[in-house]
Amino acid sequence: MEASASEETLRGNLAEKRAAVDAQAEAVRKLKAEGAENSDINAAVDTLKALKVEASAVARRLQAILSSNGGGGATDREAFRQAVVNTLERRLFYVASFKIYRGVAGLYDYGPPGCAVKANVLAFWRQHFVLEENMLEVDCPCVTPEIVLKASGHVEKFTDLMVKDEKTGTCYRADHLLKDYCKDKLEKDLSLSTEKFTEIKHVLAVLDDLSAEELGTKLKEYGITAPDTKNPLSDPYPFNLMFQTSIGPSGLSPGYMRPETAQGIFVNFKDLYYYNGNRLPFAAAQIGQAFRNEISPRQGLLRVREFTLAEIEHFVDPKDKSHAKFVDVADLEFLMFPRELQLAGELAKPMVLGETVWKGIVNNETLGYFIGRVYLFLTHLGIDKERLRFRQHLLNEMAHYAVDCWDAEIECSYGWIECVGIADRSAYDLRAHTEKSGVPLVAHEKYSEPIEVEKLLITPSKKELGLAFKGNQKMITEALEAMTEAEALEMKAALESKGEIEFQVCNLGKSVSIKKNMVSISIEKKKEHQRVFTPSVIEPSFGIGRIIYCLFEHCFYTRPSKSEDEQLNVFRFPPLVAPIKCTVFPLIKNEKFDETAKIISKSLTAAGISHIIDITGTSIGKRYARTDEIGVPFAITVDSTTSVTIRDRDSKDQIRVSIDEVALVVKEVADGQSTWADIMWRFPTHSA
Amino acid sequence: MEASASEETLRGNLAEKRAAVDAQAEAVRKLKAEGAENSDINAAVDTLKALKVEASAVARRLQAILSSNGGGGATDREAFRQAVVNTLERRLFYVASFKIYRGVAGLYDYGPPGCAVKANVLAFWRQHFVLEENMLEVDCPCVTPEIVLKASGHVEKFTDLMVKDEKTGTCYRADHLLKDYCKDKLEKDLSLSTEKFTEIKHVLAVLDDLSAEELGTKLKEYGITAPDTKNPLSDPYPFNLMFQTSIGPSGLSPGYMRPETAQGIFVNFKDLYYYNGNRLPFAAAQIGQAFRNEISPRQGLLRVREFTLAEIEHFVDPKDKSHAKFVDVADLEFLMFPRELQLAGELAKPMVLGETVWKGIVNNETLGYFIGRVYLFLTHLGIDKERLRFRQHLLNEMAHYAVDCWDAEIECSYGWIECVGIADRSAYDLRAHTEKSGVPLVAHEKYSEPIEVEKLLITPSKKELGLAFKGNQKMITEALEAMTEAEALEMKAALESKGEIEFQVCNLGKSVSIKKNMVSISIEKKKEHQRVFTPSVIEPSFGIGRIIYCLFEHCFYTRPSKSEDEQLNVFRFPPLVAPIKCTVFPLIKNEKFDETAKIISKSLTAAGISHIIDITGTSIGKRYARTDEIGVPFAITVDSTTSVTIRDRDSKDQIRVSIDEVALVVKEVADGQSTWADIMWRFPTHSA
Structure with missing residues (x-):
């Protein structure tokens, strides 16, 4: 833009x-x-x-x-992406699932290093969110009965618009075809008239809001055909993205694989609130698989059919969304992209988080607190803070019930990608399940002393209304009960003075004459001991696979080999996420060195440090290169039986440490208690 | 028995x-x-x-x-189980999923303490198996295309036999109905004749082997009807236990939710073998959800429709199943229940693991090594070693390809429950996928020098056979190619001496006369540089939910309250699995104590110790009881601003520790570096 x-x-x-x-x-x-x-x-x-x-x-x-x-820059970006992806696949960070059977689009396996990175990211997520915030973690099944997802709206609305190749039956996402056409036009058609240019820009801007009909009209207008065959396309129609199944042997209980983990938390609200001593605020969290049967998955790990979500549902009193620990993150400054900047065509700007809340740009402290915590989480993992922004949803992007939403977007070769959504969803979800299940999912606030409240009581007399209006009494009863306080009081006064009143019944399309004996209206005083309300929920939702993919791109770089005849790949993973923390290499093939390497390996295992030991006689340079390529931060080289060297992956600096100390020193830097710079001061450096 | x-x-x-x-x-x-x-x-x-x-x-x-x-003892066991389950549900270790919608049989949620126990069990599993054994961990999707599960045999054979109530359509597992009937007969019918008694005992023994027809005959013979309605039942028929779904929008790609995680490893064998430097043995591991659409789930957490599996596939050369680390476990002694003891009607006996391998009771060292490691894993978690046995499969229990199988069975109120299966599955799985996919899943062993081998070459002449036998040449060609070495050599000699031979072609049902020009048979010498073979796989497979449920039962006990007027519930979880390691209680409501409690809480968080802080003014006894009931091993009571007490859950011993040290001391015992007994020596005891 x-x-x-x-x-x-x-x-x-x-x-x-x-x-x-x-x-x-x-x-x-x-x-x-x-x-x-x-x-x-x-x-x-x-x-x-x-x-x-x-x-x-x-x-x-x-x-x-x-x-x-996007054109030529895209070529560079694609070349970069290809280099990253080649390395990731060759080193088994991830591969297409079921490859020997030609795979299934949108399904990927994490191989050993990818799996370790994922486990590290999830462990840190638990530490950073669940443990530090005392959240209530739950673990619910993926198989979900239909009624739950009807209540949440997924059965009706969790759809994408699809078109079919009318001859082959191949399916496409209608909006993707239109988007590809528009982007291509803008990039390649230099002869576009100003009007056409403006029109296409507009289509791209409103793409997500188009109805099936509008999308169909545009596809026809632009003469868009099936990309693979050029055959004509069907009209767009909604396709539900949930994987459907059947629970139990009868075939009569439809179920779905959950499209998000959040519903498992909402349906447990009552128990969790009780578990928390009936106190607000509190947060529940869940890590687990979620499923979306994408129409035509693309963009590798970014759009897949099964993925790990980590979701938090933080329940608060809608009247008080302050957060006791907001002060801890208020001074953070990072790229924010509020609605106003987006609409003005400007770029994201560094802003101080506290100010955005005080100025009302971010709706409330709790939302702001989570934005800050998400920023800390992502940057700790190794996400480049220059390529991380928090983008506010435009008003037309948000669900009608949402109060405010911010996405943590990370820039990678595919552009800015939504990786974490942080939304104030108001009381929507709990209300929906209350209504469908009949179980009130509410919180209580005891008043310090009872409060006297006046309650309006409208009691239509079914008998008199029936006698007077025969078939219409039900509609009239409903209309009477639906009166506002002002209307009811007006009627009460009229009935008392005149004995009757003309009353407009919208559903009947006419007015009827209501007499005194047909309805009783009174005001009653009542003592209330507590306030009963539906809590609001603030939901940070993390797409773990997307975060990991962006992390791969942000950590990848190449540097020349020693002989400068080739470029070597490196992942600069922080020790926290590195799949393996350390390698152990005997410098040369030698029984004593092998023995020493094994002793060190044992002490590393005892210290809980994941490592690999490589006693092949390959040159030390090659062994370094091989482990740099999977992002191992530290390498221990055994060149004596009393002391060894530790090499830092990125600086290539080496220090000399005694055998007895080496495991603890590696643990210290791998656990993040010290940085490499700290360590460098304490031990003699070693020049290779 | x-x-x-x-x-x-x-x-x-x-x-x-x-x-x-x-x-x-x-x-x-x-x-x-x-x-x-x-x-x-x-x-x-x-x-x-x-x-x-x-x-x-x-x-x-x-x-x-x-x-x-099983009768009266069963009453005690059921009362015990009810006490455990009540506590578990009340304290939200687990609850029926989707409770507000009346739940779904066989689906459960882990609430906060259950979820923490599960996370601890899985973390220890990773430490004990993946890290210590350098296994290659992978993470594959649950959604699996049909072809993979056809190759594995699940589409055809992963079934239970089902009967339907002929009037209501309610489904039952046929074997369960027969089993219930037989057990009931044995327990309650004292007038059973000796013949009938023997017959029913026999039915119970062979229950798992009965075909649909045999089961149906027995149900009819015993007059078994639908338990809920007494209506007649349908004949038994197989019901596939996989949840079926459809992948992608076309509706043309059937898929299933995986019934086990193992297949994801098998289909990746080629990449994993390469990742491991093309060397055997190596093990791959996977933790993940698996799904079984049980006909009528019962037994709570023991038979569910979705569960977490942790599986290891250890690939070895079938010619060498020794294990370098077997010596580390050979001296372990625990309850073993080999086939012979079972058939003799005896009980499981303590045996030394090493001896069982040397005597050939356990088939090989690798299988034995994993039995030992599983024993260590389970007892470390807190499983009572007196109620843990390793039971060998009877010959009729094992799949035809299996070499030897042992189940780790844990005794709980439901009887002896299979929680870990450890099976030598030979080369079955890799061969099945090789055949179906066409991709050879094999290993190579380079010979130190090439070996000369003789290979028989049979080359039928299609032209001559076609001329001589017209329509039948294809069958004759196939029959010629399928000859054994001996048959081929005999034919070669006959053709050379007589020029022709009578040859029986089974598929034709007659013999034909083969002449010299119709086939060439020769022996060629070839140099082979390597041996190509399909590795065997040894598979330890852990049902995490079952292990956790048995752990709950083994850790549960009650003890009288101080006033002796009620029984209090305690879970004696080892610190390793305890959902929360520690609580912090100010002794009385007091600002200074609250402040001190918060300081301690911060230092515990920094040390990574999960804890709860309870500053409600409830009596200290009640607060202890509340946390004993969720198995918190240590309680810090703040009764001064300089030093505090730490209480051990089971002994109720207390020691006094300074504020500065307390977090590190708790970390030391919680991480298992020291035991409570060690700690007791170092600090003054405190008497309440």
């Missing part, structure tokens, strides 16, 4: 230049046809040539801008 | 006594009918009474044995 101002100017400019070229070419033709003087013709041709040069200069400038937006 | 000898004797005895009673009663009747002397009649009646007394004495003894087998 940011570059579009100059892009638009250039497009206009190009259109003008091309029009001038066309006009001059016509002029030349005319001169020739009229048999004009050669000198006149030559002059006109020279002008035409000059105009063509100008037009192509503008075209080149436009092309350059388009390239940096 | 063990008590059945005396039970059988008594049943025989009882039958005799009853026959005697009947005969004597008949005699009395006869005397009366004949109008015999009163004195004779009285004498006969006295004999009858005496016989009746004897018969009922035998009946009582039989009843007593039946009760201790």
Whole structure:
């Protein structure tokens, strides 16, 4: 969006230049046809040539801008992505699932290093959120009966719009086809008129809001066909993204694989609230698999059919969304992208979190607190803070019940990717399940002393209404019960003074005459001992696979080998997430060194440090390169039986440490109690 | 099974006594009918009474044995179970899933303490198996395409036999109905004849092997009807236990929720073998959800529709199943229940693991090594070693390809429950996927120098066979190619000497005359550089939920409150698995103590110790009881601002420790670096 101002100017400019070229070419033709003087013709041709040069200069400038937006820059980004993905697949961080059977789109396996990274990310998530915040962690099944997902709205609304190739039956996401068409137009069609350009920009902006009909109209208008066959497409229709199944042997109990973990928490609210001593606020958390039967998965690990979610549901009193620990994160400063900046076509800006809450940009302290905690979580993992922003949802993006939503977006080769959603969902979910199940999912606040409240009581007399209005009494009864306090009091006064009143019944489309004996209206005083209310929920929801993929990209770099004849791949994982913390290499093949390496290996195991020992005789440089490529932060090289060296992956610095100390020193840096810089001071450096 | 000898004797005895009673009663009747002397009649009646007394004495003894087998003992066990389950549900260790919607049979949620126990068990599993053995951990999806589960045999054979209530359609497991009937008969029907008794015992023994037809015949024979309605039942038929779904939007790609995690490892064998440097042996491991759509789940957490499995696939050269670390476990001694003991009707016996392997009771060292490691794993968690046995599968229990299988069975209120299966599955799984996918899942062993091998080459001449036999040449070609070496050599000799030979083609049902020009048979010498083979796999498979449930039962006990007026519940979880390691209680409500408690809480968080802080003014005894009931091993009571007490849950011993040290001391015992006994020596004891 940011570059579009100059892009638009250039497009206009190009259109003008091309029009001038066309006009001059016509002029030349005319001169020739009229048999004009050669000198006149030559002059006109020279002008035409000059105009063509100008037009192509503008075209080149436009092309350059388009390239940096997504075209040529995209080539660089794709090359980078290919390098990362090649390394990830070759080293078995992840692979397509069921590869020997040609795989299934959107399903991936984590191999050993990927699995270890994932386990580390989840362990840190538990430490950072569950343990530090005393959250109530739960673990619910993936198989979910239909009624739960009807209440949550997923059975009705968890859909994407789909079109089918009318001949082959191949399915596509309708919005993806339209998006691809529009992007392609903008990137490659330099002759787009200003009107067309504006229109296509608009389509891209409102893409997510288009109805099935509107999408269908656009697809037809642009003549979009099936990408693989060019066959005509069906009209778009909704496809539910849940994997459906059947629970039990009867075939009569439909179920789904859960599309999110949150519902398991909501349906347990009552027990969890009790477990927490009937006190608010409290948070429940869940880590688990979720499933979405994507129509046509793409973008590798970013859009998959099964993924790990980590979700928090923080329940608060809607009247008090302050957070006791907000002060701990208020001073953090990072890239925020509020609604206003987005609408003004500006970029995300560094902002101090506390100020965004005080200024009302972020709706409340609890939401702000979680934004801060998510920032700390992601940057601790190794996400580059320059490529992390918190983007506020536009008003049309949010569900009608949501109060405010912010996405943690991480920039990678696919663009800015939503990795964590942090939403204030108000009381929506608990209310929906209360209504469907009949079990009140509410909280109570005891008043310090009882409060006297006045309650309006409207009691229609079914008998009298029945006698007077026969078939219509039900609608009239409902209309009477639905009166506002003001309307009821007005009626009460009228009935007392005049004995009857004209009453408009909308559903009947006419007014009826209500008499005194047909309804009793009174105000009763009642003592209330407690306030009963549905808590609001603030939901941070983490797509673990997306975070891990972005982490892979942010940690990947290449550097020349010692001989400078090749580029070596490195993942600069922080020790916290590194799949393996340490390697042990005997410098040369030698029984004594092998023995020493085994002793060190035992002490590392005892200290709980994951490591690999490599006693192949391969050159030490090759062994370093092999482990740099899976992001092992420290390498112990055994070159004596009394002391060894520890090498840091990124700086390649080495220090010398005694055999007895080495496991504890590695543990100290691997656990994050000390940094490599701290350690460097304490031990003699070693030059290879 | 063990008590059945005396039970059988008594049943025989009882039958005799009853026959005697009947005969004597008949005699009395006869005397009366004949109008015999009163004195004779009285004498006969006295004999009858005496016989009746004897018969009922035998009946009582039989009843007593039946009760201790399963009847009255069952009442005690059920009462114990109810106490455990009540505590577990009340304290939210687990609850029925989707309770507000009346739940779904066989689906459970782990609440906060249960979830923490599960996370601790899994973390220890990773430490004990994956880290210590350098296993390759993977993480594959639950959604699995049909082809994979066709190859593994699950689509065809993963079934239970089901019967339907013919009127209501309610489904039951056929074997369960028969089992319930038989058990009930044995427990309650004292008048069972010896033949009937033996027959029913036999039915119970072979229950798992009965075909659908045999089961149906037995159900009919015993007149078994639907338990809820007494309606007639359908014939038994197989019901596949996998949850079925559809992958992608087309509806044309059937898939299932995986019934085990193992297949994800097998299909990745090639990549994992490469990852391991093309070396054997190595093990891959996976923790994840598995799904079984049980017909009628019962037994709470023991038979559920979704559960967490932790599986290891250890790949070895079938020619060498030794294990380098077997010596580390060879001296362990624990309850083993080999096939021979089971068949002899004896009990499990303590055996030294090493001896069972040397004697060939356990098939090989690798299998033995895992049995030992599983024993260490379970007892470390807190499973009572007196109620843990390793039971060998009987020959008819094992799959045809299996070499040897041992189940770790844990005794709980439901009886002996299979919690870990440890099986040598030979090369079955890799071969099945090789065949179905066409991708060879094999290992290679390089010979130190090439080996010369002779290979038989049979080359039928299609042209000549076609000319001679027209339509039949294909079958003849196949028959020629399928000849054994001996047959081929015989044919070669005959063709060379006589020029032709009569050859029996089974598929044609006749013999044909093969001439010299129709087939060439030769022996070629070839140099082979490596051996290519399919590895064997040894598979320890852990049902995490079952282990956890048995752990709950083994750790549960009650003890009187201080005032002795009630029984308090305690879980004696080892610190390793305790859901929360420590509590912090200010002794009385007091600002300074609260402040001190918060300081301690911060240092515990920094040390990574999960804890709760309770500053409600409730009596200290009540707070202890509340946390004993969820198995918190240590309680810190703040009764001064400089030092505090630490209380041990089970001994109730208390020691006094300074504020600065307390977090580290708790960490030391909670992490298992020291025991409570060690700690007791170092600090002054505190008497409350």
